[in-house]
Amino acid sequence: MWSRSGKRGAGKAVGVLSVSFAMVLGTSTTATGAPGDAAAPQSPASAADEYIVAFDGAPETAAAAIAAAGGTVTDLTEQVGVALVTSTDGAFLDDVRARGGIRGAARNHSVGTARPGMPHRFAEERPVADRAGGSGSADRPLHGGPDAEPLADRQWNMQMIGATADAAHREATGKGVDVGIIDTGVDATHPDLAPNFDPQRSRNFTTDIPEVDGPCEFESCVDPADVDDNGHGTHVAGIVAADDNDFGVGGVAPDATLVNVRAGNDSGYFFLYETVKALVYAGDIRLDVVNMSFFTDPWLYNCASRDEYIEGDVTDEELAQQRLIRELVLGAVTYAHGRGVTLVGAAGNEHQDLAAPTRYDETSPDFPPDAARPRTVENTCLNVPSEAPEVVSVSAVGPSRTKADYSNYGLGDVEIAAPGGWLRDLVGTPAFQTPGNLVLSSYPLDVAIEQGLADPNGDPVDELSVEYCDENGVCGFYTYLQGTSIASPHVAGVAALIIEDQGRSGRDGRALDPAVVADVLAASAEDHACPAGGVEVYTDEGRTPDFNAVCEGTTDENGLYGEGIVDAAAAVQDR
Structure with a gap:
């Protein structure tokens, strides 16, 4: 049997937070196709950068710290103490990291630029260069069986x-x-x-x-x-x-x-x-x-x-x-x-x-x-x-x-x-x-x-x-x-x-x-x-x-x- 403790990088347990998402945002946003118990990210303003902020303690305290640093909470995952934040302030990361109760912060992503012919993310899984191959069933003693x-x-x-x-x-x-x-x-x-x-x-x-x-x-x-x-x-x-x-x-x-x-x-x-x-x-x-x-x-x-x-x-x-x-x-x-x-x-x-x-x-x-x-x-x-x-x-x-x-x-x-x-x-x-x-x-x-x-x-x-x-x-x-x-x-x-x-x-x-x-x-x-x-x-x-x-x-x-x-x-x- 394999030993799960033998793998590198154990994660620490994270306590469940009790304050509701709506209390922090003052609104209710739901994931696509979801009833109201599952919050989803709101679409950020196009001019704002998107950040992820990890925090300890109460969500409303973290939201106050984020707001003071120039950010707006757009979504919250209370169970692991994480907020999705947008900000137009170039100093937001340095500011929010220095505030009490904040464990860390980073960009969720930086907007890149698409270009014609940009490779498919999983391009290596389809070996396009060899598309001229044969029928796909050469010398295969396969059978489906009566219920196949x-x-x-x-x-x-x-x-x-x-x-x-x-x-x-x-x-x-x-x-x-x-x-x-x-x-x-x-x-x-x-x-x-x-x-x-x-x-x-x-x-x-x-x-x-x-x-x-x-x-x-x-x-x-x-x-x-x-x-x-x-x-x-x-x-x-x-x-x-x-x-x-x-x-x-x-x-x-x-x-x-x-x-x-x-x-x-x-x-x-x-x-x-x-x-x-x-x-x-x-x-x-x-x-x-x-x-x-x-x-x-x-x-x-x-x-x-x-x-x-x-x-x-x-x-x-x-x-x-x-x-x-x-x-x-x-x-x-x-x-x-x-x-x-x-x-x-x-x-x-x-x-x-x-x-x-x-x-x-x-x-x-x-x-x-x-x-x-x-x-x-x-x-x-x-x-x-x-x-x-x-x-x-x-x-x-x-x-x-x-x-x-x-x-x-x-x-x-x-x-x-x-x-x-x-x-x-x-x-x-x-x-x-x-x-x-x-x-x-x-x-x-x-x-x-x-x-x-x-x-x-x-x-x-x-x-x-x-x-x-x-x-x-x-x-x-x-x-x-x-x-x-x-x-x-x-x-x-x-x-x-x-x-x-x-x-x-x-x-x-x-x-x-x-x-x-x-x-x-x-x-x-x-x-x-x-x-x-x-x-x-x-x-x-x-x-x-x-x-x-x-x-x-x-x-x-x-x-x-x-x-x-x-x-x-x-x-x-x-x-």
């Missing part, structure tokens, strides 16, 4: 982990289990997701930024809670819980309930306040499982001090922001976990050994766009939320069950592996560099058209996407992606199966201690040994030697696969 979904023969991933009608689904399908998708949203109109989508509890905690996300689709710049204008969240949701409805694809937990807990903008950025807000909400409504296929922007790794920088420069302001991101996200994760939420996260796609003494980062800061400055930092600089002690961190494998070349790894950091897709897998066979090596899942049709995956009629433009239509003319769009973002929801889905199988039933559905879920995931995972010689070499696949991965550990637990590859069938087998 129509596109099951393309879902090698579900067959690998036994998430099929003739294996895990004989014992559990996720019925009565709530899975939160903290991502870019969920397209609730997709035929494979609509039957399992919960509109009542779904929330959108983001506000579109026109300079980066493009023109707002709604006057308030706040999308409804059943929309995904990026596509990433919808793909993730389909892996978790696409319905077994004789249509399209099937999910790992096809009867689980999907709750959209949106923290990512249309452009795919996950800013600090929105991330904290989503995690706290997940805890407050006591979701059973949450999937987190992202890192908190703008820093891939968040350091606490200048001493952790080996190479590269950093300003005092940037360090303050990194420290606040660490503190608040770790605290929000602890808050959700303490309320029974099993948290699953993606390990990242930088092909780095997270257990090595240092980490190279050419990504941060990634917002505003083009702001990144390469740096080398110590491994105490954390990727959050995935490196929080309570989060099950997932690496990715391809169809051959080999760690995908892009996937991060590291003994003590990665805890389990799952299918994430790998275009370059099965080298030396006809399947090499074919779309079928990736993972097929649901995708919003309007986004597919906008991104050039489908033509204006909704037809796929290449082999990387699929359209399925039933006899009634109802159609769904699907696309192939790869990444640890894609591996993580497989584990979240298996967690849902475990909770149905072993959880206790109550008025609000199933429940099971997250520590128990993690133990079952570990105990049931299929062990995967290190490669002969102790190094996974990727030069045959056309990669440079820096992709090669040293595998530390044993067959039972190692840096490439953690406790092994997740196994849905074994996780719910009769005991």
Whole structure:
């Protein structure tokens, strides 16, 4: 079993504050599609900068300090002592930090400038350069079985982990289990997701930024809670819980309930306040499982001090922001976990050994766009939320069950592996560099058209996407992606199966201690040994030697696969 205390960067417990949001703001603002118990950020004035302020004590005292420093509280997350603030005062940060009861303050984001052709936030998960690949099913001895979904023969991933009608689904399908998708949203109109989508509890905690996300689709710049204008969240949701409805694809937990807990903008950025807000909400409504296929922007790794920088420069302001991101996200994760939420996260796609003494980062800061400055930092600089002690961190494998070349790894950091897709897998066979090596899942049709995956009629433009239509003319769009973002929801889905199988039933559905879920995931995972010689070499696949991965550990637990590859069938087998 993995030791949760072995992961770096424990968050401190945060007390619940008792003063209501309305008392501080003097108004009532609600998240999109939400009843009045869930506050959401108000759209800030375009001329004002947006800040996040952490405080101790009563919210009204903090609000007074913020106002005295020239700020206006636009939203409050009382449970962890955090306020979203706007200010036009250039000295606001220095002023508010000097006031009593304020733990810290930083910019939530700085407005960047969009440009034509600005890359998609998750561009590396769709290997565009290789779109000329083959059919996606070369030499694959796959079969769907008599009760399989129509596109099951393309879902090698579900067959690998036994998430099929003739294996895990004989014992559990996720019925009565709530899975939160903290991502870019969920397209609730997709035929494979609509039957399992919960509109009542779904929330959108983001506000579109026109300079980066493009023109707002709604006057308030706040999308409804059943929309995904990026596509990433919808793909993730389909892996978790696409319905077994004789249509399209099937999910790992096809009867689980999907709750959209949106923290990512249309452009795919996950800013600090929105991330904290989503995690706290997940805890407050006591979701059973949450999937987190992202890192908190703008820093891939968040350091606490200048001493952790080996190479590269950093300003005092940037360090303050990194420290606040660490503190608040770790605290929000602890808050959700303490309320029974099993948290699953993606390990990242930088092909780095997270257990090595240092980490190279050419990504941060990634917002505003083009702001990144390469740096080398110590491994105490954390990727959050995935490196929080309570989060099950997932690496990715391809169809051959080999760690995908892009996937991060590291003994003590990665805890389990799952299918994430790998275009370059099965080298030396006809399947090499074919779309079928990736993972097929649901995708919003309007986004597919906008991104050039489908033509204006909704037809796929290449082999990387699929359209399925039933006899009634109802159609769904699907696309192939790869990444640890894609591996993580497989584990979240298996967690849902475990909770149905072993959880206790109550008025609000199933429940099971997250520590128990993690133990079952570990105990049931299929062990995967290190490669002969102790190094996974990727030069045959056309990669440079820096992709090669040293595998530390044993067959039972190692840096490439953690406790092994997740196994849905074994996780719910009769005991």
